[in-house]
Amino acid sequence: MTKPGDLLTKKTIHELSKEFPEKTYRQLEKYRDADRQEEAQQIITQQENEELTESQQKQEELEPIGGVDWEKLYEKEHKLRQEAEKELEDLKKKIDPVHTTQKARESGL
Secondary structure, three states: OOOOOOOOOOOOHHHHHHHOOOOOHHHHHHHHHHHHHHHHHHHHHHHHHHHHHHHHHHHHHHOOEOOEOHHHHHHHHHHHHHHHHHHHHHHHHHHHHHHHHHHHHHHOO
């Protein structure tokens, strides 16, 4: 099977001159260049379609699964973690003076 861009799909000037004997060399070049441009456009369109398909798949992956809004769940979990970290820091601040006082007593101060 020939693909766009294969050597089998490209015609040489010699082959074109046999196919169109009434055309000039310049006209054959224009024909061949137009064919190449069309082929290049097909390749570009094919690549764009593949990229579009990939982006659609990624978008589908990000959409809620089973009616669950994962973004809201993430934000809620993030907020809870921040609150827990803040409480932990407050407890550390309360414990530190007690710990320092005990160390001072042990050292004889």
